[in-house]
Amino acid sequence: MSDEAAPGFVRVRLDLSYDGKDFSGWAKQRERRTVQGELENALRTVTRSAETFELTVAGRTDAGVHARGQVAHVDLPEALWAEHRDKLLRRLAGRLPHDVRVWRVAEAPSGFNARFSAIWRRYAYRVTDHPGGVDPLLRGHVLWHDWPLDVDAMNAASMRLLGEHDFAAYCKRRDGATTIRTLQRLDWARGADGVITATVRADAFCHNMVRSLVGALLFVGDGHRPPDWPAQVLSAGLRDSAVHVVRPHGLTLEEVGYPADDQLAARNRESRNKRSLPGATAIGSGCC
Numbered sequence: 001m002s003d004e005a006a007p008g009f010v011r012v013r014l015d016l017s018y019d020g021k022d023f024s025g026w027a028k029q030r031e032r033r034t035v036q037g038e039l040e041n042a043l044r045t046v047t048r049s050a051e052t053f054e055l056t057v058a059g060r061t062d063a064g065v066h067a068r069g070q071v072a073h074v075d076l077p078e079a080l081w082a083e084h085r086d087k088l089l090r091r092l093a094g095r096l097p098h099d100v101r102v103w104r105v106a107e108a109p110s111g112f113n114a115r116f117s118a119i120w121r122r123y124a125y126r127v128t129d130h131p132g133g134v135d136p137l138l139r140g141h142v143l144w145h146d147w148p149l150d151v152d153a154m155n156a157a158s159m160r161l162l163g164e165h166d167f168a169a170y171c172k173r174r175d176g177a178t179t180i181r182t183l184q185r186l187d188w189a190r191g192a193d194g195v196i197t198a199t200v201r202a203d204a205f206c207h208n209m210v211r212s213l214v215g216a217l218l219f220v221g222d223g224h225r226p227p228d229w230p231a232q233v234l235s236a237g238l239r240d241s242a243v244h245v246v247r248p249h250g251l252t253l254e255e256v257g258y259p260a261d262d263q264l265a266a267r268n269r270e271s272r273n274k275r276s277l278p279g280a281t282a283i284g285s286g287c288c
Contacts, residue, residue: 012073023035142250168239171206216242218246
């Protein structure tokens with residue numbers, strides 16, 4: 001996965017959003033509807049290309065997970081980009097299904113890689129504990145938790161999880177990848193409408209990490225576990241059967257952060273380095 005387009009090609013950045021309800025995740029799959037598959041098919045159609053140009057994404061979302069601020073890149077032949085660049089955004093809008101939109105298409109700076117250049121990803125998980133359930137207009141984006149939630153208790157528990165740790169206890173293992181991540185932000189706030197939003201930001205996420213963390217913290221919020229329990233699970237380093245992976249529809253990828261253009265190359269090298277903690281061995285996992 002190169003940090004530069006091949007000679008004769010231009011690297012193009014796409015900023016996009018989608019409703020994940022009817023998608024089997026980001027990554028294309030045979031006979032399953034995915035965000036990547038829809039976008040690549042639309043791009044091939046509107047550019048009248050015989051070949052499919054593969055997209056690289058900042059964060060591969062699971063089935064049912066939404067995105068408001070997803071970022072991807074694609075390498076296009078220079079002549080094709082020159083021909084279509086001014087009309088590509090409008091043509092994609094006319095070809096894509098209504099549950100995925102591209103908001104910006106632009107030539108990427110030198111060294112840009114949608115995945116490896118990212119310095120953080122920010123997710124939001126939305127839940128309500130209203131005894132009547134979820135507002136019908138929000139039902140596809142908010143989880144209903146049928147117990148009153150103590151936001152202060154959840155924030156107290158969240159603070160103990162910040163920093164660089166091996167999150168193996170909160171990740172689905174994947175061979176050849178590390179579960180060491182730097183959790184930069186994790187906090188909860190109740191809105192005027194009663195919806196409680198968890199804001200979760202990290203340099204990267206391993207598989208099921210956000211939904212597992214949310215599941216553990218909801219147990220604290222409803223009084224089933226004390227505030228120090230999620231940190232104890234983290235320290236144990238093993239999957240705990242009590243940690244519930246919450247449903248995907250409450251999760252949205254809100255934003256991806258990138259460094260200044262002159263720092264892209266350094267960030268790409270850093271992202272590719274397999275991390276380990278002092279005295280510990282990295283355990284396999286995967287992204288997002």
